[in-house]
Amino acid sequence: MKKMTTVFMAMCITGLAYSGDALVQLDLKQVKVGGEIGRRIDVTVTNNILRLNVDKDFLAPFQKREPKADYIGLGKLIDTVVRMAAYTADEKVVALKKHLVDEIIKAQEADGYIGDMVQEKRMWQLWDVHEMGYIIYSLINDYRYFGEKKSLDAARKAADYIVKRWPEMPADWGQKTSVGVHVGVTGIDRTMLALYKVLNDKKYLDFCLKDRAIQDWSVPIIVGRRKLIEGHTYAYMAMCLAQLELYRVQPDERLLKQALGAIDFMTARDGMVITGGVGQWEIWTDDQDGRGELSESCSTAYQLRVYDNLLCLKGDSRFGDLMERTIYNTLFAAQSPDGRQIRYFAPLEGARVYHNGDTYCCPCNYRRIVSELPLFVYYRFGKGFAVNIYAESQAKIEQEEGLSIMVRQETDYPNSGNVVISVEPSKQAAFPVKLRIPSWCKEAKITINGQQMDRSVSAGTFAVIDREWKAGDKITLDMPMKWRLVEGRKRQAGRVAVMRGPQVFTLNPEQNKSLANKDGADLGRMVINLAGIESEPLSSDAVRPRGVACRLKAGSSGFGMDNPGNILLTLTEFPDPNGKCTYFRVPDMKDAVPDELLGLWK
Numbered sequence: 125m126k127k128m129t130t131v132f133m134a135m136c137i138t139g140l141a142y143s144g145d146a147l148v149q150l151d152l153k154q155v156k157v158g159g160e161i162g163r164r165i166d167v168t169v170t171n172n173i174l175r176l177n178v179d180k181d182f183l184a185p186f187q188k189r190e191p192k193a194d195y196i197g198l199g200k201l202i203d204t205v206v207r208m209a210a211y212t213a214d215e216k217v218v219a220l221k222k223h224l225v226d227e228i229i230k231a232q233e234a235d236g237y238i239g240d241m242v243q244e245k246r247m248w249q250l251w252d253v254h255e256m257g258y259i260i261y262s263l264i265n266d267y268r269y270f271g272e273k274k275s276l277d278a279a280r281k282a283a284d285y286i287v288k289r290w291p292e293m294p295a296d297w298g299q300k301t302s303v304g305v306h307v308g309v310t311g312i313d314r315t316m317l318a319l320y321k322v323l324n325d326k327k328y329l330d331f332c333l334k335d336r337a338i339q340d341w342s343v344p345i346i347v348g349r350r351k352l353i354e355g356h357t358y359a360y361m362a363m364c365l366a367q368l369e370l371y372r373v374q375p376d377e378r379l380l381k382q383a384l385g386a387i388d389f390m391t392a393r394d395g396m397v398i399t400g401g402v403g404q405w406e407i408w409t410d411d412q413d414g415r416g417e418l419s420e421s422c423s424t425a426y427q428l429r430v431y432d433n434l435l436c437l438k439g440d441s442r443f444g445d446l447m448e449r450t451i452y453n454t455l456f457a458a459q460s461p462d463g464r465q466i467r468y469f470a471p472l473e474g475a476r477v478y479h480n481g482d483t484y485c486c487p488c489n490y491r492r493i494v495s496e497l498p499l500f501v502y503y504r505f506g507k508g509f510a511v512n513i514y515a516e517s518q519a520k521i522e523q524e525e526g527l528s529i530m531v532r533q534e535t536d537y538p539n540s541g542n543v544v545i546s547v548e549p550s551k552q553a554a555f556p557v558k559l560r561i562p563s564w565c566k567e568a569k570i571t572i573n574g575q576q577m578d579r580s581v582s583a584g585t586f587a588v589i590d591r592e593w594k595a596g597d598k599i600t601l602d603m604p605m606k607w608r609l610v611e612g613r614k615r616q617a618g619r620v621a622v623m624r625g626p627q628v629f630t631l632n633p634e635q636n637k638s639l640a641n642k643d644g645a646d647l648g649r650m651v652i653n654l655a656g657i658e659s660e661p662l663s664s665d666a667v668r669p670r671g672v673a674c675r676l677k678a679g680s681s682g683f684g685m686d687n688p689g690n691i692l693l694t695l696t697e698f699p700d701p702n703g704k705c706t707y708f709r710v711p712d713m714k715d716a717v718p719d720e721l722l723g724l725w726k
Contacts, residue, residue: 127362146439147503158516185240193240195251195490199258204503207495237283257312287339304322304352307359313366357403361426400450412614414472421458421486424491441560445511448626456699471708473644508555525594541603551629556590563720565603619707629695630703654715666696
């Protein structure tokens with residue numbers, strides 16, 4: 125019985141993977157991550173989650189239900205803490221998880237309502253369904269990871285409340301709220317699909333197909349903030365994700381169209397900036413404006429989920445390229461290096477501002493996606509595994525026929541591109557290992573137990589090593605990292621960004637005292653060239669322990685385009701909280717290269 129229960133829980137945790145997926149996520153409990161990704165997970169737990177006043181800021185509105193109730197993000201927080209409890213097994217995190225779940229279940233009313241609104245505002249006050257949807261999702265995950273039946277029962281009751289009242293939606297609800305329906309109820313579709321997968325109750329699938337008709341959702345990319353804000357990037361990507369989840373239940377190529385169209389807009393039609401972020405003021409844009417309210421953190425989180433979902437479905441390594449660019453730049457720029465503060469936006473130019481408070485969508489969605497990062501490192505692939513994200517880490521991969529594989533990465537990535545992967549199968553066996561070769565790396569080399577692989581390795585693909593493996597086998601992947609100047613587009617035309625590996629570098633005036641009083645626009649007038657960059661990166665703790673920086677000569681006057689070099693600059697990693705400038709002038713664009721992530725799907 126215990127073995128059967130364990131197998132069932134594992135199936136729940138991985139979401140009953142679609143048999144057509146090329147790659148399959150691992151159980152979160154079977155992965156441990158170090159390096160900068162692991163550090164971000166750790167500081168998010170110790171310096172953020174465990175420092176929150178959850179009773180006052182998160183739970184009280186649901187216990188008191190006052191007329192001025194507003195969106196809190198409690199469901200997103202509970203979902204985060206459930207995953208972090210499963211991942212860390214830390215007793216403080218587990219206790220916090222239990223407290224949050226117990227209190228929200230106590231606050232649930234007899235009819236199933238689990239939001240923070242007074243009676244007359246329930247369901248149709250903007251964001252009420254949105255809030256409840258994430259609470260339900262978090263309770264489903266508490267059941268998935270910890271087998272808590274009371275959480276599943278509460279989730280079912282709350283979902284039934286929404287299903288029962290959905291037909292009462294006013295016909296002009298979107299017009300009255302000035303928000304499109306899919307925006308106002310963001311997340312509810314994926315929640316109902318998750319409940320359907322766990323309970324196998326067709327009522328929840330019917331809600332998605334008949335009441336919500338998500339299979340028919342087809343909204344073009346809308347640039348600019350217009351009435352109904354249907355170009356809301358977070359809500360748009362959340363709907364794409366719901367359609368991708370539905371595809372696994374009822375495969376229909378129409379369900380892939382919106383997600384792939386969004387990828388095309390980002391990579392082929394200037395919808396994505398150099399750091400992987402999208403959108404101004406939460407809305408699609410294609411002008412490459414780098415200032416102000418750029419790259420909403422909620423959108424960043426859902427981009428990563430869509431990339432992961434498509435990576436699993438298609439097995440295309442280029443989705444992994446998008447993931448690592450976004451994680452190391454836009455995502456980590458949304459959090460202070462110590463983990464305590466979180467940003468709503470992560471602009472390329474000008475001042476970056478932290479969100480005021482711990483509640484609301486972006487802080488809560490940021491915590492959620494950080495709790496999911498371990499799932500993006502390794503995947504099951506056939507009888508073997510795939511490595512997608514390079515980071516100090518280890519995982520236990522359970523396969524059929526009694527085979528388990530321990531895999532471990534030793535690396536300082538992204539400081540360097542040298543990765544040693546130890547493969548320890550429980551018994552000698554033949555299986556494939558896939559390694560993502562980033563699109564930025566044109567000269568990758570792979571050796572197995574000291575012997576170079578006998579076939580070429582191509583950038584922007586998975587290298588596949590299919591052989592007999594035994595305990596003690598080691599793969600060494602060497603990915604040379606060269607500095608590159610990446611061409612700017614549209615508003616950034618005629619300028620370049622400095623990159624190395626997956627990282628973008630920024631100018632923090634505080635690291636360069638003579639520039640301390642200059643604005644991002646003034647800083648961007650400086651002139652650089654490739655020859656002025658020191659070949660080896662500097663060691664820098666500006667963003668993270670044992671991080672890196674770029675030392676280069678620059679011309680402080682844009683007028684002297686032919687003579688850069690009168691000032692020595694230090695550029696730091698893009699997540700530097702005081703970074704103010706990412707693009708610079710060059711004397712000649714001949715040294716510049718296109719962004720390797722653009723046009724990948726043409």
